[in-house]
Amino acid sequence: QLQLEESGGGLVQTGDSLRLACAASGRAFSTSAMDWHRQAPGRERRFVATITSNSVHTYYDDSVRGRFTISRDNAKQMLYLQMNNLTVEDTGVYYCARRTLVGRNDFWGQGTQVTVSP
Numbered sequence: 001q002l003q004l005e006e007s008g009g010g011l012v013q014t015g016d017s018l019r020l021a022c023a024a025s026g027r028a029f030s031t032s033a034m035d036w037h038r039q040a041p042g043r044e045r046r047f048v049a050t051i052t053s054n055s056v057h058t059y060y061d062d063s064v065r066g067r068f069t070i071s072r073d074n075a076k077q078m079l080y081l082q083m084n085n086l087t088v089e090d091t092g093v094y095y096c097a098r099r100t101l102v103g104r105n106d107f108w109g110q111g112t113q114v115t116v117s118p
Helices: none
Strands: 003-007 010-013 018-025 033-039 045-051 058-060 068-073 078-083 092-099 105-108 112-117
Touching: 003 092, 003 105, 018 033, 018 092, 018 112, 033 068, 033 078, 045 068, 045 078, 045 092, 058 068, 078 092
Parallel strands: 010 112
Antiparallel strands: 003 018, 018 078, 033 045, 033 092, 045 058, 068 078, 092 105, 092 112
């Protein structure tokens, strides 16, 4: 079992930065790959970034590569998403989720809203 809670969202302007955090409770966190996903208004939820359990490997959607950085602190059971040079297209609800060995997401947080104004 894994419980996830996102924080750090807010209203920012184009070009600003935000750091999202995801607090995890449950022993599965440190041995699990973790994802960030986002859902823009009126659109389906989409993958943003993933990180392996030991932080050795990360992968990003093309839309955020070079601007966003996913990281984690297993000792604190925290997952992060550093978002730089934000654009209006980054607006949406951001979710953290656990990634299973077969690439599915089985535990999700409730999401945190990020709004980027022009």
